[in-house]
Amino acid sequence: MRKQTPSQTVGPFYSIGLTRKPMNVMATDTTQGQQIRIEGQVFDGDGVAMPDVMVEIWQANTYGRYNHPDDKQEKPLDSTFTGWGRSGTDEKCFYTFETVKPGPVPGNDESVQAPHINVVVFARGMLLHAYTRLYFADEPANASDPVLNSIKNKKRRQTLIASPGMENGKTVYRFDIRLQGDNETVFFDM
Amino acid sequence: MRIQEYNPRDWKSHPPYTFKAYGSSIKRGPLKRLVPIQQTLSEITGPLFSDIKLEPGENDLTRDADTGKEAMGERIIVVGRVLDEDDKPVPNTLIEIWQANAAGRYRHPVDQHNAPLDPNFTGAGRCVTDEKGEYRYLTIKPGAYPWLNHPNAWRPAHIHLSLFGPSFVTRLVTQFFFPGDPLIPLDPILNSVPTKSGRERLMSSYAHDVSEPEFALGYRFDIVLRGRKATPFEESR
Secondary structure, three states, X not given: OXXXXXXXXXXXXXXXXXXXXXXXXXXXXXXXXXXXXXXXXXXXXXXXXXXXXXXXXXXXXXXXXXXXXXXXXXXXXXXXXXXEEEEOOOOOOOEEEXXXXXXXXXXXXXXXXXXXXXXXXXXXXXXXXXXXXXXXXXXXXXXXXXXXXXXXXXXXXXXXXEEEEEEOOEEEEEOOEEOOOXXXXXXXEO | OOOOOEOOOOOOOOOOOOOOOOHHHOOOOOOOOOEEOOOOHHHHOOOOOOOOOOOOOOOEOOEOOOOOOEOOOOXXXXXXXXXXXXXXXXXXXXXXXXXXXXXXXXXXXXXXXOOOOOOOOOXXXXXXXXXXXXEEEEEEOOOOEEEOOOOOEEEOOEEEXXXXXXXXXXXXXXXXXXOOOOOHHHOHHHHOOOOHHHHHOOEOEEOOOOOEOOOEEEEEOOEEEOOEOOOOOOOOO
């Protein structure tokens, strides 16, 4: 068996190769589902918003189907929506995504997972990317989500919940990520 | 739902989140224990970029794409295979590339190293593996690069690579290095890899069979992504 190639940091200059072109507008006007924006900042151990972070997300479409051959559900695909996006940070240290709210997707053991977005964080100083998930504060299905429920500490569970606000008629979910500290975001070993 | 999981991250291959000798990692690596989760459909799917169309020249970093003018420095041909842990090729997967120029300078506003920029070198490229998992691109050998991690700190020459593989959990961002570089034992970022064999897996090798006469030297760098577990996850636990 071969061994995995080790991870290394993206370093300070990742934008040359990774974010020169915007890849954070994932939904068009014709994409099916509720149009939303996701935005937030990533904080280091001193509580400082980081200017050199890259966030990638991967999500199901509004019907709860992933655009991937291993998702064999009979739910519709949306040809205008891949489900993937990437954002660097702007001059105010914010990442943003224009997307649609995902539908619920199946979990293991006949369970159903609440609508969520899969998140990866890369930065100068991070030798290895960190995996987390974004859940929506206004989703009753969160109460029965297997991953949320596997986090026993309720305060820690709360680090995965994005809260909604309104901006020009569009729902904007704020999702800050804390790499360290009392409110360190839950990161997953998966 | 039955899914076929991927192997876990190999913690003997990957660096820890914080590594003392790499100063920036101290305040930026998660400190709490990672929460283990069973992979679901969310983790075993991921972006495939299967309809991606590369522009001509994206795999040739040695020329300005608009003007065709040539960058300065030593031309190199980089080849390799992308495989999983079971030695199976990972076909049609996107590789994104970025690097410093021959003088050790990145085309980036944060890079203030007093070395010349090359007007004909952006340092960015992309390629896609073929059906056999093989890739190839042409570039300029990057120079060593000074940084402020510790007194007289220099990064060995390296090229950054970003890969997705077939799922969300196969994502990999890494860097590779060149054989014989005297800075290699001194590099905290490479030394963050906990095992000698892991560090050796970030070294490219000189490939004379790839070198082209009177044109460019060849280097080979193979990449191994997480493989898939043999049996699907059983529904009854």
